[in-house]
Amino acid sequence: MRDTITQLTYLAASVLFILGLRSLTRPDKARRGMQQAAVGMLLALCGTLMNHQIVDYRWIAGGLVLGALIGYPLGMWVPTTALPQRIAFSLSFGALAATLVGVAEYYSTFHGGEGTIGTAKMAALGFEVLLGSLTVTGALIAAGKLQEWVPSQPMTYRGQNLVNFVLFAGALALFGMVVVNPANGTAFYSMIGVAAVLGVLMVMPIGGADMPVVVALLNSYCGLAAAATGFALGNSILIICGALDGASGFLLSILMSKAMNRSFANVLFGAFGGETGAAVVGGGSALPVRSVSAEDAAIQLAYAQRVIIVPGYGMAVAQAQHAVRELAELIEKRGGEVKYAIHPVAGRMPGHMNVLLAEANVPYDRLYDMDEINSEFSQTDVALVIGANDVVNPAAREDRSSPIYGMPILDVDHAKSVIVLKRGMAAGFAGIENALFHAPATSMLFGDAKSSLTKLVSEVKNA
Amino acid sequence: MLILELYVFVLAGFVGFMVITRVPPLLHTPLMSATNAISGISLVGSMVAAGAHRGGVATALGFIAVVCATTNIVGGFLITDRMLKMFRREPHGDSAKPEKR
Numbered sequence: 090m091r092d093t094i095t096q097l098t099y100l101a102a103s104v105l106f107i108l109g110l111r112s113l114t115r116p117d118k119a120r121r122g123m124q125q126a127a128v129g130m131l132l133a134l135c136g137t138l139m140n141h142q143i144v145d146y147r148w149i150a151g152g153l154v155l156g157a158l159i160g161y162p163l164g165m166w167v168p169t170t171a172l173p174q175r176i177a178f179s180l181s182f183g184a185l186a187a188t189l190v191g192v193a194e195y196y197s198t199f200h201g202g203e204g205t206i207g208t209a210k211m212a213a214l215g216f217e218v219l220l221g222s223l224t225v226t227g228a229l230i231a232a233g234k235l236q237e238w239v240p241s242q243p244m245t246y247r248g249q250n251l252v253n254f255v256l257f258a259g260a261l262a263l264f265g266m267v268v269v270n271p272a273n274g275t276a277f278y279s280m281i282g283v284a285a286v287l288g289v290l291m292v293m294p295i296g297g298a299d300m301p302v303v304v305a306l307l308n309s310y311c312g313l314a315a316a317a318t319g320f321a322l323g324n325s326i327l328i329i330c331g332a333l334d335g336a337s338g339f340l341l342s343i344l345m346s347k348a349m350n351r352s353f354a355n356v357l358f359g360a361f362g363g364e365t366g367a368a369v370v371g372g373g374s375a376l377p378v379r380s381v382s383a384e385d386a387a388i389q390l391a392y393a394q395r396v397i398i399v400p401g402y403g404m405a406v407a408q409a410q411h412a413v414r415e416l417a418e419l420i421e422k423r424g425g426e427v428k429y430a431i432h433p434v435a436g437r438m439p440g441h442m443n444v445l446l447a448e449a450n451v452p453y454d455r456l457y458d459m460d461e462i463n464s465e466f467s468q469t470d471v472a473l474v475i476g477a478n479d480v481v482n483p484a485a486r487e488d489r490s491s492p493i494y495g496m497p498i499l500d501v502d503h504a505k506s507v508i509v510l511k512r513g514m515a516a517g518f519a520g521i522e523n524a525l526f527h528a529p530a531t532s533m534l535f536g537d538a539k540s541s542l543t544k545l546v547s548e549v550k551n552a
Numbered sequence: 553m554l555i556l557e558l559y560v561f562v563l564a565g566f567v568g569f570m571v572i573t574r575v576p577p578l579l580h581t582p583l584m585s586a587t588n589a590i591s592g593i594s595l596v597g598s599m600v601a602a603g604a605h606r607g608g609v610a611t612a613l614g615f616i617a618v619v620c621a622t623t624n625i626v627g628g629f630l631i632t633d634r635m636l637k638m639f640r641r642e643p644h645g646d647s648a649k650p651e652k653r
Contacts, residue, residue: 110590116576134596179624190597333565336572431577456578
């Protein structure tokens with residue numbers, strides 16, 4: 090009877106989770122839907138507390154309180170600019186929980202438990218801890234890179250892929266040994282260790298700009314580890330949530346890879362922006378660059394009818410989103426029309442720019458995806474590029490020798506004039522020269538994005 | 553039993569794929585934080601490990617797992633809500649419906 094009630098709460102929770110995710114297809118319904126999903130989570134927890142295996146509630150209560158105390162600041166106080174590292178960090182937490190549950194299950198089976206594990210269950214447990222521990226360390230490194238505690242440049246050395254491959258094969262071999270003989274504790278724990286090292290080594294060579302793909306992929310691994318937990322414990326809600334999470338992460342990483350016109354393998358093993366990129370730079374610095382003062386740029390903007398703003402990672406770094414909105418409002422007051430063009434991989438995680446602009450009170454119907462807005466650049470008076478580089482590089486369209494050739498870009502160069510806000514003439518993340526900055530219609534406004542925007546705002550007011 | 557679990561996994565993955573394909577890029581960051589919060593469901597397994605008297609090691613591992621999973625649930629749902637609250641329509645657009653408060 091108690092078990093049936095528990096299972097019913099799990100069923101209700103699963104339905105609420107799926108409805109919650111579905112509500113995310115509609116921005117106006119999303120908030121309500123996710124609140125219902127949170128209720129589903131609460132239901133599932135209450136259902137679990139009735140589990141007859143649980144005899145002691147003290148550690149559970151302590152863990153719930155401590156987790157809530159850590160979770161609250163992570164939810165309420167983290168600034169939106171730090172969202173990518175915040176998500177990567179919590180992926181590591183989620184994977185750690187899954188891994189530890191697996192280890193606890195394994196350990197207690199051989200210390201006072203039945204003493205044997207069936208092959209199917211052992212395979213699920215092995216898969217869970219293998220993927221889990223790889224995700225724990227991988228996500229920590231990703232978070233470190235995004236926070237710049239770990240250098241965000243790709244770190245490469247000779248024979249790197251070979252080392253990773255050997256480690257991966259080693260982990261698989263240990264996995265096979267444990268499945269054949271579950272009592273082989275040494276193999277089980279070494280597998281966890283090898284997977285943890287592999288997680289570090291796999292993410293280290295990946296550059297900061299490729300992080301959207303990595304974070305999405307780790308999200309998918311975290312989900313698969315949770316699903317494996319469900320298989321090992323015979324718990325269907327874990328399987329369902331793991332499958333949802335895995336599907337979501339997988340889909341996002343495919344979308345992100347597509348938006349960069351690169352395969353998974355290329356992101357994971359290519360170490361983009363390292364040696365390959367460096368070879369392309371050079372010789373370009375002799376090209377002319379037209380620098381413009383804030384006054385002149387402001388006059389251009391003040392009299393423009395149609396303006397498209399293209400935000401990039403630089404806007405997030407400078408925390409310039411509020412200044413952007415202020416400028417856009419001034420232009421609108423003077424009768425101009427302002428739209429925002431968001432490239433799928435602008436920023437350091439999927440959809441990052443949208444959240445930043447929404448935080449600055451930009452209505453979401455002004456934010457346009459690449460495919461929606463690309464045809465409009467040719468009728469645009471001024472395209473204002475703020476801290477974006479590779480996603481507006483026409484070389485992706487024209488130059489077959491360019492490493493980013495084929496990557497879909499925003500056709501900013503089709504606009505009648507372009508103003509680029511940039512700190513200096515340094516090449517973008519991929520280390521590739523950008524012809525847009527040398528085009529006759531382009532003027533460069535150098536300086537920190539936020540202070541440049543503040544100057545533009547006061548100049549447009551006077552114009 | 554295993555076959556039944558595989559059914560659940562495959563069908564849930566399929567539902568997830570169908571639903572998430574329709575999430576617009578606008579909401580991809582909330583999507584990630586939402587799935588992150590939902591993955592905190594591993595708390596269900598952690599609580600059993602922490603409360604089932606299967607020896608000190610299992611309890612300790614279970615306790616840490618409960619802390620991690622709870623952190624993700626609380627932090628994940630809060631940050632998702634905080635983000636979704638920010639997404640607003642144009643207050644006086646032609647197609648915009650009046651905002652409910």
